[in-house]
Amino acid sequence: MAKAAGAVRVLIVNTLYPPAQVGGAERSVAQLAQGLRRAGVEASVLTLTPGREAVKERIDGVPVQRLPLRNLYWPYDGARRSAVRRAVWHGLEAANPLMDQAVDRAVARVRPDLIHLHLTTGFSLSVYRAAAQRDLPLVQTLRDWSMLCARASLFRRGRRCERRCGSCVLLTAGKRARSQGVDHVIGLSGPVLETHRAAGYFWRTPGSVIGNAAGAAAIAPKPSLAETPTMRFGFLGRIEPEKGIEILLAATRGLDGDWRLMIAGRGEADYVQALRRTYEDPRIVWLGQVEAEAFWPKVDVLVAPAVWAEPFGRSVAEAVQQRRGVIASRIGGLSEAVQWAGMSALIEPGDAGALTAAMQGAVDEAGRWRFAAVGAPAWTEASIVEAHRAVYRQVLSRRSSMISAERDQA
Numbered sequence: 001m002a003k004a005a006g007a008v009r010v011l012i013v014n015t016l017y018p019p020a021q022v023g024g025a026e027r028s029v030a031q032l033a034q035g036l037r038r039a040g041v042e043a044s045v046l047t048l049t050p051g052r053e054a055v056k057e058r059i060d061g062v063p064v065q066r067l068p069l070r071n072l073y074w075p076y077d078g079a080r081r082s083a084v085r086r087a088v089w090h091g092l093e094a095a096n097p098l099m100d101q102a103v104d105r106a107v108a109r110v111r112p113d114l115i116h117l118h119l120t121t122g123f124s125l126s127v128y129r130a131a132a133q134r135d136l137p138l139v140q141t142l143r144d145w146s147m148l149c150a151r152a153s154l155f156r157r158g159r160r161c162e163r164r165c166g167s168c169v170l171l172t173a174g175k176r177a178r179s180q181g182v183d184h185v186i187g188l189s190g191p192v193l194e195t196h197r198a199a200g201y202f203w204r205t206p207g208s209v210i211g212n213a214a215g216a217a218a219i220a221p222k223p224s225l226a227e228t229p230t231m232r233f234g235f236l237g238r239i240e241p242e243k244g245i246e247i248l249l250a251a252t253r254g255l256d257g258d259w260r261l262m263i264a265g266r267g268e269a270d271y272v273q274a275l276r277r278t279y280e281d282p283r284i285v286w287l288g289q290v291e292a293e294a295f296w297p298k299v300d301v302l303v304a305p306a307v308w309a310e311p312f313g314r315s316v317a318e319a320v321q322q323r324r325g326v327i328a329s330r331i332g333g334l335s336e337a338v339q340w341a342g343m344s345a346l347i348e349p350g351d352a353g354a355l356t357a358a359m360q361g362a363v364d365e366a367g368r369w370r371f372a373a374v375g376a377p378a379w380t381e382a383s384i385v386e387a388h389r390a391v392y393r394q395v396l397s398r399r400s401s402m403i404s405a406e407r408d409q410a
Contacts, residue, residue, distance in 0.1 A: 008392055009042040011112035013127050015119040016076065017047035017064055023238065024314035025143045028212045029118055033062045035385040041392070046106050048122045050074035054102070065106050069122045070098035078268070090150045094171045096124035104130045114139060114392055117182075120175065121146050128178040137399045139391060140179070141186040141210070144311055147175050148199055155242045155308040160349075164199070176201055183395045186210050186388075188312035189333025195309075206394075210387045211337065211379040212314050214321035220296035222323075222370055231259045231363045231370075234299030234324075236315040239267030239275070244305030244329060244349065249279040251305075251355035257363040261303075262287055264295045292318065300370045301325040301362050304334060307349045313337040320377050325369040327358045342372030 014029045021027070029045070036043040049055055049066035057064050072089045073081060081089070092098075103126040107115070115131050117140045131138040146152035150171045154161045161168075179185070179201040186208050187193025193207055237243050245263070252261055264287040266272075276286060287295070302319035304310070309332035316337040319326050325343040328334040329350075338344045345358040362369045 007040055007042045008114065008389075008396070009044075009110065009112045010036065010392065011044055011046055011107060011110045011115050013046045013115060013117045013120075013123065015048055015121045015123070017045050017066075018059065020047070020049075020076070024212065025119055028143075028314065030060070030062070031213065031381060032384065032388065034060055035381050036388065037061055039385050039389060041389065044110055044112075046103070046110075050077065054106075065109070067099075067102050067106060070102070071096065071122065075122075090171055093121070093124050093150075095174045096126070099124050099126040100129055103127060104133065107131075107134060107136070112136065114396060116141070116388075116392075119143055119146060121152065125174050125178055128181065132181060137183045137395045138181070139184045139186065139395060140182045141188070142192050142196060142311065143188055145195075145309070146172075147179065147196060147201060148172055153242055153308050158241055160308055179205070183399065184208070184391055186391065188212060189336045191309065191332055191336075192311045208387070208391060210384060210391075211333070212312050212317055213379040213381045213384050214314070214318040214377065218293070220293070220322055222300070225367050225370070229258055229366065231257070231366045232262060232298060232300045233259060233327075233359060233362070234262045234264065234295065234302050235304075236264045236295060236302065236318070237304075239263070239265050239272055242306065242308035244307045245275065247307065247350055247352050247355060248303055248305045249275060249284070250352040251359060252279070252281065252284065254353070254356040255359055255363065257360070259283060259359070259363050260285060262295070262298050264288070264290045296322045296324065299324060300366070301327060301343075301359075303355070303359065304328040304338075305347070305349070305355055306331060306334060308332070310334050316341075317377065317379070320374065323374045325362060325372065327355070327362070336378070340374065340376065340378055342374035343369045 012033050016026045018026050018030050033043045033045055044063040046065050048069045052068055055066040071092050072085060107130045114137045117127050144152045145154045149168045180203055182202060182205050185202045185205045188211055190209050193209060196202060235248055239245050261284045266289045302324050304313055304316050306329045312333040316326055316328060316334060320340045326338045326341040327345045328338045330346040331349045335346060347354040347358050
C-alpha cells in the first residue's frame with residue numbers, strides 16, 4: 001500500500017471492532033478510525049476474532065485485520081465457564097506469549113508510524129512488546145478498568161471495589177510495568193486518568209483527556225405536553241447490576257404521577273427475566289436491543305444510575321446530543337459527561353431514594369425537563385479527530401527530536 005506524501009500511518013488496536021460489538025467502545029473506536037481517514041490519516045485497525053484463521057477486510061473504508069485469540073476460550077460469547085477455567089484464562093492473559101508473533105507480523109504488514117492502543121484484553125502484552133521491538137511510538141487510550149482489574153470493572157459481588165484485590169494487582173502487574181513505556185496516555189475522563197496514575201501507572205507519561213462523541217444521528221423530535229403529557233424516562237445500556245438497573249427499578253416504586261420507563265439493552269436472559277418478574281409494572285417497557293433512532297423518540301430524560309465507575313458514559317453523550325435531560329450517578333466520568341445537558345441531576349450511586357426524588361422532580365416539571373435549552377456537546381466527531389491528530393503530531397515530533405539528539409551525541 002503506497003503511502004500518501006505527508007500522511008501519518010496509524011495502527012489502531014482494540015479487542016473488538018464492528019460488527020463484533022459488546023459495548024460503546026467498539027462504536028467509538030470505529031468512529032475514530034473512520035474520522036481519521038476522512039481527515040487524511042492512514043488509519044487501520046488490528047482486532048480479534050473468535051475464529052481460527054486471521055481475517056483481512058475493509059469496513060466503511062477502514063482496513064481491518066482480525067487475529068485469532070490464543071487463549072482457552074472466546075470470552076464474549078455469553079457462555080458461562082467454571083472458576084478454574086476463568087482463572088487459567090486470566091492467568092494466561094497476564095503475560096500471554098502466544099499472541100506475540102501474530103501481533104508482530106500484523107504490525108510489520110502495516111508498517112505504521114505510530115500504534116494507538118485502546119482495550120488490551122486478549123492481546124495481553126503483545127502490543128507493548130511489538131511497539132518496543134520495532135521502536136514505534138505508542139499512544140494508549142483508557143476506555144475501561146482492564147489495566148487495573150481482571151474483570152475490567154473495579155466491581156465485584158454487587159459492590160464497587162474500594163481497593164484492588166491482590167489477584168488483580170498480580171494479574172495486571174505486567175500491564176503496569178509496560179505502561180511506563182507508553183509515549184502518551186489518553187483518558188476518556190479525568191477520573192479515569194487520575195485513578196490509573198494514583199495506582200502507579202503511566203508515571204511520567206504525558207497525558208490528555210479526550211472523551212467520546214455521540215454519532216451524527218438526527219435529533220429526535222420532542223412532542224408537546226398536550227400531545228404527550230407523560231414523562232418518559234429511558235435507560236440505555238447493558239442490563240447488569242453495575243449499571244444500576246436494580247436501583248432504577250426500585251426507584252420507580254416510589255414515583256408518583258404520569259410516567260413511563262423505557263429500558264433498552266441486553267443482559268443475561270435469566271437475570272432480565274427475574275427483574276421483569278420482580279418489578280412487573282405496565283409503565284415499565286422492556287424494548288430489548290434497539291437502534292438509537294428507535295430509542296430517542298420515546299424518551300425525554302435518560303437515567304444513567306451506574307453503581308460502578310463508568311469511565312465516560314456514551315449514552316449520556318448521546319442524550320446531550322439528542323437534547324434530552326439526564327439523571328446520572330455522581331461517579332466516574334458521568335459527572336463530566338452530564339454537564340452539557342440542558343436539564344440534569346446527579347445522585348449518589350446506589351441511592352434509590354435520591355433517584356426517586358430526582359425522577360419525581362422531572363415528572364413534576366415535565367415541560368422544563370423536556371424543553372430546556374442545551375449547550376454544545378463537549379466532544380464532537382470533528383473535535384475528537386483533531387484532538388487525536390494533535391496528540392499524534394506531538395508524539396511523533398517528540399520522538400523525532402529524541403532521535404536527533406541521540407544522533408548528535410553519537
